[in-house]
Amino acid sequence: MTESSREARLNTAFVTLADTLTDEYDVVDLLHTLMNETIEVVDAQASGLMLANGHNELELVASTSERADFVEVMQLNAGSGPCVQCFGEGRAVSVADVSETGAAWTEFRAAALLQGFHSVHAVPLRLRSETIGAMNLFRTSTGVLSDRDAAVAQALADVATIGILQERIIRETAIVTEQLQRALDSRILIEQAKGVVAESAGVEMEEAFAMLRDHARSSNLTLRSIAEGVVGRTLEVRNLVRVSTSTPTP
Structure with missing residues (x-):
């Protein structure tokens, strides 16, 4: 790939990823787009992506191949591996030679080598202090990603992360807005009810x-x-009067 064609492909990747972020976008579709675009641009042959659930535990959400899927599942089952470490530490983890990972990642090493992957680069989905997941980039050759490829992978992951967190903020803001509106509506309703009770029972509004x-x-x-x-x-007002006379008001 020439320098100019690489730049063009990289621009296309960012545009494609950004276009996925529509008003009603699907998170899984976004993540598949992230992985597919990333392995098109950087020197990697497959990818798998994990997100943290409500208990802050990683779950496999998407992968670009069954081979990558298998390795990710084995990594999760073992609770160890580059993607798990990447999420836990909130930083990229690069493994130049899977066969030399030692005893710590036995299950991951066996699964990766079985599927023909000899190196891996894990990228965190992180914004400031919040890490919501990690993306594994699997390679069929040994060696680390170039600094440039690593930076591109992180930049693409950052775009997806911002999209996911922004959607969450919008959703939570909508919930808060709905709750506030309901509170305002309730106040109007209560004021109306106070008026009905005051007139029917011949009492002041406070009573x-x-x-x-x-x-x-x-x-x-x-x-x-x-x-x-x-x-x-x-609900008849006389029932309120009966309750009120028998219930002390704090």
């Missing part, structure tokens, strides 16, 4: 609210649900 709250607590229901009952006329 009306105390009656609503007392009934909610004694019934083990939310204040919103009690307010909905009062406003919707499915």
Whole structure:
């Protein structure tokens, strides 16, 4: 690959990865795109990718071949290997010769060599202090990735990581916004219910609210649900009066 064609292929890789980040993108599709584009640009023949689950435990999410899939599964089962170490330390791990990894990675070494992989480069999916997974790049020859290839692999992984974390932030922000809106809606509903109770029972607004709250607590229901009952006329105000007179208000 000439220098100009490599640069063109690298630009295509970043564009393709960025295009995957649509409003409703699929994370698995994003990760497959990341792996496929990476091995097209750098000197690697296969890739596997692991993400941390809700318990911060690695799980295999995607791979470019059955051979890579097998090695990754063996690595997870053993709880050790370059990808596991990469995730745990939040830094790239490069293995120039799998056959010389020693006793620490016995299962990984056997699986990798069985599948014809002789070196590996693991890249963290990390943004600042948060590591969400790791990508393994498998090679059929010994030796380490060039500094340039290693930097490209990390840059592509960074783009995917930012996309995943951004989607998570948007989702969590949407949940918070929904909760805030519900709280605002509840306040309006409660104010309406206070007005109904105050008028029907002939009490001040503060006492009306105390009656609503007392009934909610004694019934083990939310204040919103009690307010909905009062406003919707499915809960009679006289029942609130009866509860309020028998329940001390703190």
